[in-house]
Amino acid sequence: MLIFFSPNKIGLPDAYANLYRIHYCSDFSEWEVTKTVPLAFIIDGKDAQYVNKMINKIRRDDVVFASLCFVTELPAALDNQLLDGQLPEPSALQEKISDVEDLSKSFKNTETYITPQGRLIKYLWLRTGFIIQPQREWKNSRYYRYTLLEAFNEDTDDSFAWLRKLAVAKILEPVSLIDRQRECTHCRSAHLSFIDICPNCFEIDIALQPSLHCFTCGCVDAQDKFLHAGMLKCPKCSTHLRHIGSDYDRPLENYQCQSCNHAFSEGEIRVRCAVCEKSMKPDELVINEIQHWQLSDRGRVIAFRGEVFDLSSGFDQLDFISKELFVHDLDWMMVLSHRYKNISFSLFGIYFVNLVELVDEIGHTRLLQVMESFAQRLRNLLRIPDLSARTAENMLWLLLPNTDKQGLAGFHKRIEASMNQLMLESDHKLIYRFGSISSDQLSDQEDAELLLARLSGELL
Ligand SMILES: [Zn+2]
Ligand SMILES: [Zn+2]
Numbered sequence: 289m290l291i292f293f294s295p296n297k298i299g300l301p302d303a304y305a306n307l308y309r310i311h312y313c314s315d316f317s318e319w320e321v322t323k324t325v326p327l328a329f330i331i332d333g334k335d336a337q338y339v340n341k342m343i344n345k346i347r348r349d350d351v352v353f354a355s356l357c358f359v360t361e362l363p364a365a366l367d368n369q370l371l372d373g374q375l376p377e378p379s380a381l382q383e384k385i386s387d388v389e390d391l392s393k394s395f396k397n398t399e400t401y402i403t404p405q406g407r408l409i410k411y412l413w414l415r416t417g418f419i420i421q422p423q424r425e426w427k428n429s430r431y432y433r434y435t436l437l438e439a440f441n442e443d444t445d446d447s448f449a450w451l452r453k454l455a456v457a458k459i460l461e462p463v464s465l466i467d468r469q470r471e472c473t474h475c476r477s478a479h480l481s482f483i484d485i486c487p488n489c490f491e492i493d494i495a496l497q498p499s500l501h502c503f504t505c506g507c508v509d510a511q512d513k514f515l516h517a518g519m520l521k522c523p524k525c526s527t528h529l530r531h532i533g534s535d536y537d538r539p540l541e542n543y544q545c546q547s548c549n550h551a552f553s554e555g556e557i558r559v560r561c562a563v564c565e566k567s568m569k570p571d572e573l574v575i576n577e578i579q580h581w582q583l584s585d586r587g588r589v590i591a592f593r594g595e596v597f598d599l600s601s602g603f604d605q606l607d608f609i610s611k612e613l614f615v616h617d618l619d620w621m622m623v624l625s626h627r628y629k630n631i632s633f634s635l636f637g638i639y640f641v642n643l644v645e646l647v648d649e650i651g652h653t654r655l656l657q658v659m660e661s662f663a664q665r666l667r668n669l670l671r672i673p674d675l676s677a678r679t680a681e682n683m684l685w686l687l688l689p690n691t692d693k694q695g696l697a698g699f700h701k702r703i704e705a706s707m708n709q710l711m712l713e714s715d716h717k718l719i720y721r722f723g724s725i726s727s728d729q730l731s732d733q734e735d736a737e738l739l740l741a742r743l744s745g746e747l748l
């Protein structure tokens with residue numbers, strides 16, 4: 289069944305009526321009486337305001353927020369982020385409907401889809417390749433608006449903050465950069481005015497004043513003080529100035545403050561926010577990169593698994609350093625051990641092969657417990673100078689200073705022993721692999737990045 293919203297009581301062409309049962313409503317409240325879920329909504333596109341009202345109600349509804357929504361014609365002033373475009377020919381419509389039905393079947397509906405994040409994921413999942421785009425709106429204090437995000441999260445009036453959360457959680461990923469905007473430090477508005485002021489007394493009343501500089505006495509003054517009957521004459525030493533470059537020149541300081549008489553070449557810039565009226569220096573402004581976004585791989589995994597498996601909470605007790613820092617320190621150890629033969633170290637990699645599958649087999653909570661117990665054991669095995677980093681959700685690296693081949697063999701034995709306990713806790717279902725190398729086995733052709741890539745390759 290299709291639902292056709294029209295204030296004018298016009299009908300759809302027979303070609304549609306032959307394929308689908310069509311229910312007509314003049315207003316959203318009329319639909320709300322039954323809340324029947326249609327295959328698609330169609331909105332009479334004559335009046336852009338009417339379309340906007342209908343589409344915003346649909347996207348904010350608990351049940352049909354992700355439904356297909358077409359308009360009979362596309363007025364220019366329409367927000368395309370919330371619509372699925374113009375009503376296609378009947379055969380194309382059938383195709384779209386069956387695509388969405390297929391995607392709907394593979395979408396895992398769990399409790400989490402009551403949340404704004406879940407709704408957004410569902411909307412994007414049903415629209416393969418959908419790009420989240422901002423609208424430009426000069427009346428808006430941020431100038432850019434993500435209307436789709438606003439529709440799905442009414443709890444926040446700052447969709448940029450929500451966007452940042454979605455990006456940090458790696459649910460959305462950037463597609464392309466479209467603007468780099470400076471915003472107010474205090475209220476993040478983009479309505480800023482730039483004004484130059486005196487660098488000495490910070491007053492606004494400064495003026496461009498063409499000046500001259502006499503080479504004979506060094507006098508610098510306003511150009512009109514040098515003008516006498518069409519000739520240039522220094523007001524201080526009365527020398528006639530004939531040639532620019534040899535008798536006189538223009539000083540760089542050609543601004544003068546009318547309040548304190550300070551002369552200068554460049555005023556200071558102050559930024560004033562039109563919204564909160566605070567003022568700040570240009571380097572205090574916040575840079576906001578405005579981008580197009582799409583559902584990430586991780587977002588898609590959530591869509592069809594229905595669960596976010598986040599290892600990081602299980603590993604909280606290990607002090608991971610960033611990958612960049614780890615690579616830097618590994619490089620440093622490689623240089624040291626190459627130069628000084630008495631310095632040794634080892635690199636140890638741990639790869640968990642089947643974490644995602646394990647969620648299904650032993651459950652999320654239990655797996656998290658297993659991981660926590662692993663982290664605990666690992667922490668007991670590590671010494672203070674040992675470093676650890678995580679390069680993927682299921683790939684850990686340990687940098688063990690002062691550990692030669694023999695020391696590495698010892699560490700291997702100890703970690704293997706603690707893995708036995710872990711296997712017991714996971715019903716012997718956890719699959720893991722170790723990879724390691726000690727400094728005396730290194731070639732001097734490799735740097736840290738290459739070494740990590742080679743070892744990862746062996747583990748995967
Ligand atoms: Zn001044
Ligand atoms: Zn002079």
Ligand SMILES: [Zn+2]
Nearest residue numbers: 472475561564
């Ligand atoms: Zn402001």
